[in-house]
Amino acid sequence: MKMSPKVEAFVYHFGEMGSKWGFNRTVGQIYALLVVNDQPLNANQIGEALSISRGNVSMGIKELHSWQLINLKHIPGDRKEYYSPKGTIWEMANRVFEERRKREVDPTLTLLRNLQLDEANDDAEVYAQGKMREIHDLLETITQWSAELQRLDPAKLHTLMKLGAGISKVLSIKDQFIKPKKDPNKDS
Amino acid sequence: MKMSPKVEAFVYHFGEMGSKWGFNRTVGQIYALLVVNDQPLNANQIGEALSISRGNVSMGIKELHSWQLINLKHIPGDRKEYYSPKGTIWEMANRVFEERRKREVDPTLTLLRNLQLDEANDDAEVYAQGKMREIHDLLETITQWSAELQRLDPAKLHTLMKLGAGISKVLSIKDQFIKPKKDPNKDS
DNA sequence: CTGAAGTTTCAGTAATTTCTGAAAGTTTAG
DNA sequence: CTAAACTTTCAGAAATTACTGAAACTTCAG
Structure with missing residues (x-):
């Protein structure tokens, strides 16, 4: 499991971003890696790709679980667990x-x-x-x-x-066509 | 400069929050402290209230400046600089x-x-x-x-x-009254 | 039931971030 | 220009956070 340079750049960048978004670098990297991989990956593949310890992968997976961001999949004839991102x-x-x-x-x-x-x-x-x-x-x-x-x-x-900017226009249309509800703050 | 228990609870909480929002605990605390104080405070008062070093206050102020979150004010006859939150x-x-x-x-x-x-x-x-x-x-x-x-x-x-939920209604009204622009994705 | 193949936990260590305080820098009154 | 009053900087220390790897645990095929 070796990352291509493009994927590597993406994964490392999202590691940094992740750390500003509520989870740590490794967790961000794991998620990014899963997102760009068509196939689910197992813990060993993840650890190898990111050069992190098996224990750390396990912690990361656990965290992603708590955020409900990954799916777990079993591949028949293989006892390992495979992970993929959940939803769009x-x-x-x-x-x-x-x-x-x-x-x-x-x-x-x-x-x-x-x-x-x-x-x-x-x-x-x-x-x-x-x-x-x-x-x-x-x-x-x-x-x-x-x-x-x-x-x-x-x-x-x-x-x-x-x-976008049209929102402003739509709001005025609303004023024309919808009677406002009773509102103690209204100026009329 | 001693904080009342209410202010203290607020300030400490916002220190923790701040650290999840892009700046560190101290910076969050300083900002919170300035927000709940009617009068601008100087660096010594801030340091004393939060029990942090003078240097740390200076770093925090600098950071808040870079986020454009504070105003600086000089009080006549006092050489110290006084700080207050900028804007609403x-x-x-x-x-x-x-x-x-x-x-x-x-x-x-x-x-x-x-x-x-x-x-x-x-x-x-x-x-x-x-x-x-x-x-x-x-x-x-x-x-x-x-x-x-x-x-x-x-x-x-x-x-x-x-x-709120009414946005949905307004959107349909818009569809009735505004001709959509040419859009290659439209279904008609 | 056994042991091989896998996963999780966690104590200790490493890396990173934050804080202190002394020294250097700045400003201004006189 | 001088010196007092203040602010900023930054090297090293402290605190926090993340990572490793060995041990404990779980699951399952035979």
């Missing part, structure tokens, strides 16, 4: 977002809510709570919005994204 | 996204494009290039989309996000 690239992006939301954003929202509940003791704390509330609302809006987007079927999502 | 929380979120795009996504797109240009030597490379292309297109779509969103004025952005 889009699905993997979604899953990474989703997983990070669970691991990072949710606990933050909880903390911010709890700090809100605590009565402020002085002006400084009132100010601080105000800022915490802003951050809370920002995170919540973004979270809900991305959940909506993930719920759209992929074709619609694609339309929406390709719409 | 939303602006800071935008800036972090933007900066990470520049530092992480752009180089990846460049690499992927270059690997495309290289002629494939065998079937395995053809397959790999196909996958690299998928990733490239995904990143490009997301990048462009988020650039569009950032270009919208905040009010419209807010409308859009609050629209």
